[in-house]
Amino acid sequence: MIVPIASNILIIERTIRMAGVSSMLLFFLFVILISQVSAHIGGTCDYSMVGNYTANSTYNTNLNTLLSTLSSNTEINYGFYNFSHGQSPDRVNAIGLCRGDVEPDECRSCLNYARSNLTQDCPNQKEAIIHFDNCMLRYSNRTIFGQVETFPGYCVQNLSNVTDEDEFKQAIVNLMRKLKDVAASGDSRRKYATDNVTTGNFETIYGLVQCTPDLSETQCNYCLDETISQIPYCCNLTFCGGAARPSCNIRFENYRFYKLTTVLDPEIPPSSPAPPPFADTSPEPEESGNTIVIMISIVVPTIVVVLLICLCLYLRRRKARKNLVVKEDEIEDEIKIAESLQFNFNTIQVATEDFSDSNKLGQGGFGAVYRGRLSNGQMIAVKRLSRDSGQGDTEFKNEVLLVAKLQHRNLVRLLGFCLEGNERLLVYEYVPNKSLDYFIFDPNMKAQLDWESRYKIIRGITRGLLYLHEDSRLRVIHRDLKASNILLDEEMHPKIADFGMARLFLVDQTHANTTRIVGTCGYMAPEYAMHGQFSVKSDVFSFGVLVLEILSGQKNSGIHHGENVEDLLSFAWRSWKEQTAINIVDPSLNNNSRNEMMRCIHIGLLCVQENLADRPTMATIMLMLNSYSLSLPIPTKPAFYKNSRNRSLPGSSESMIKSAQESENEASITELYAR
Known part of the structure; x- marks a missing residue:
């Protein structure tokens, strides 16, 4: 929690005044000292998906x-530092960013302090980040330059409340949007803006926004939009201080917490010194009344003032013209991005060896998937859509562009698309280790996944779903989360696949319900299978089934006890009630992590409760996995299955069950809609 420094200074000032005027010198020294201190905002080294490095x-x-090099570096221009060292795979990339009003010496001091704290708090971590009031420092073994990253995010709390929440909300939104446009239009030296606004209740709000200067204007706008949108949830409409993310940060207070800075002139290159202010050096008129000297001393300043006024008018008009074409520039940027994502059909044809059977990875309701290698050696996975989506080329490009913007380390990344005639291809990153079901349901392959690996996979899937549900630009409901849609990379990190297919296949559906049940029987929530109603809680149900499958190494369709077959949810619930829940754990796993296993069983049962209101959100599930001090509620009875094909749900109809069964092999369907 950040307490305003200004209030502390007032208390100290009163104390010093009581001691006498001679103590004012100590007060000023203390103010100078306090200005050099950066309050700690937050940070993390919980990048378990990235891994650790060994000492030496x-x-x-x-x-x-x-x-x-931070202490000796002389190239920290305008408070930004981005350097790399070493060769892949041991290459280290680092970004340091100081607040726009911080002086260079103070910036280096803050970054050095952050460096010492980061290496102490996150020993042997390949990726870490730390935020202070005056600076941010992060490093990673992956590429982070020019990349928009909004996770992880931190809130900065404050104790002050507001008088009128509605009026405050409108005022802060207007201020943040205004500052966002100014900061995003900054150059490669600084993307930073400050200003203040006074509400009708005479409350003055001071605001600040900033992006790392390596971002484009579009990227900076996106990062700040995401951050500003979270303020009501993060701070509950108080003078909260703001929020910090890897690529940008915002802050607002009821006192001026920043120093006034000079606006950078876009006409002056970064390496050129700023022009000195005009100084009147004309001599004093002599007592003899030299008229020439008097005229010079009057005319020259007047001419300069007129020139400055003309310059200001010119800059204001140029800024107005720039604002008029902002929309056009954004459209042009979107077109350029779409063009950069479009692949030539011949390129894909060569990469997949003309879609040969030897490169075929699988077949689904959406079409076949092929492995390919581009001319630069990059491996790709290509989905060849087998049916017309009903969209025109322009609509298809727009939908691909939306899905391509959903980027997270636990999602399979869409690299681009191809349109030629009736051919519609989606190009994804290639994930080499097949899907999760290939490992956990195979008696021989499951031995490769110990509990540590399975727990890492559960946490990774949680992060991916949390991003889709709450942190992405669009709210995404997957609707077909299952083991075969979880791909594993070379280090067995999970990546959720098929999370954007609804945008590519027009289905008769709305944001809340659908008349066609499309998914996989066994993973579908009861309200979706029975009534076509879907939400983030239907994804949570599928996640719970998946967690129990990962724990048991058994398919949800049934567990064999001699001649008897019992579905996984029934078996898990019965074992829980009989206090023998540990019996559902895969026998190939040791019991060294019994507490973690039991907690995951508990979470899985909470997710598959029949009443969707009782199921936790993905944000709550992340807290449950990260905090063992958080007590978990007692689960209620889940929705049961009689066998692997039919649900035992009240009021179920044969036609509805038949619809669910027939859709088992249909295309994966995901719903996306703007926040």
């Missing part, structure tokens, strides 16, 4: 070398 390794050496 090449990565450790590269990291120490890179961070040590």
Whole structure:
């Protein structure tokens, strides 16, 4: 919690005044000292998906070398630092960003302090980030330059409340949007803006926004939009201080917490010194009344003032013209992005060896998937859509563009698309280790997944779904989460696949319900299978089934007890009631992590409760996995299955069950809609 420094200074000032006027010198020294201190906002080294490095390794050496340059680096222009050191796979990339009003020496001090804290708090972590009031420092073994990253995010709380929440909300939204446009239009030196606004209740709000200067204007706008949209949830409409993310940050207070800075002139290149202010050096008129000297001393300043006024008018008109074409520039940017995502059909044809059977990875309701290799050596996965989606080329491009913007390390990344005649191809990153079901349901392959690996997979799926439900630009409901839609990369990190297919296949549906049940029997929530109603809670149900499958190594369709077959949810619930829940755990796993296993069983049962209101959100599930001090509620009876094909649900009809069964092999369907 950040307490305003100004209020502390007032208390100290009163104390010093009581001691006498001679103590004012100590007061000023203390103010100077307090201005150099950065309050800690937040940080994390919980990048378990990235991994650790060992002491005295090449990565450790590269990291120490890179961070040590902070103290001697002379190229921290305008408070921004981005350097790399070493060669892949031990290459270290680092970004340091100081608040736009912080002086260079103060910036280096803050970054050095952040460096020492980061390496102490996150020993042996390949990726970490820390935020202070005056600066942010992060490093990673992956590319982070020019990338928009909004996770993880941190809120900065404050104790002050507001008088009128509605009026405050409107005022802060207007201020943040105004500052966002100014900051995003900054150049490669600084993307930073400050201003204040006074509400009708005479409350003055001071605001600040900032992006890392390596972002484009579009990227900066996106990051700030995401951050500003979370303020009501983060701070509950108080003078909260703001929010910080890897690529941008915002802050607002009821006191001026920043120093006034000079606006950078876009006509002056970064390496050029700013022009000195005009100074009147004309001599004093002599007592003899020299008229020429008097005229010069009057005319020259007047001419300069007139020139300055003309310059200001010119800059104002140029800014107005720039605002008029902002929309056009955004449209042009969208077109350029779409063009960069479009692949030539011949390129894909060559990469997949003309879609040969030897490169075929699988077949689904949406079409076949092929492995390919581009001319630069990059491996790709290509989906060849087998049916017309009913969309025109322009609509198809727009939908692909939306899905391509959904980027997270636990999602399979869409690289682009191809349109030629009736051919519609989607190009994804290639994930080499097949899907999760290939491992956990195979008696021989499941031995490769110990509990640590399975727990890592559960956490990774949680992060991916949390991003889709709450942190992405669009709210995404997957609607077909299952083991075969979880792909594993070379380090067995999970990546959710088929999370954008609804945008590519027009289905008779709305944001809340559908007349056609499309998904996989066994993973569908009861309200979706029975009534076509879907929400984030239907994804949570599928997640719960998936967690129990990962724990047991058994398909949800049934567990065999001699001649008897019992579905997984029934078996898990019965074992829980009989206090023998540990019996559902895969026998190939040891019991060294019994507490984690039991907690995951508990979470899985909470997710598959029949009443969707009782199921937790993905944000709550993330807290449950990360905090063992958080007590979990007692689960209620889940929705049962009689067998692997039919649900035992009240009021179920044969036609509805038949519809669910027939849709088992249909295309994966995901619903996306703007926040």
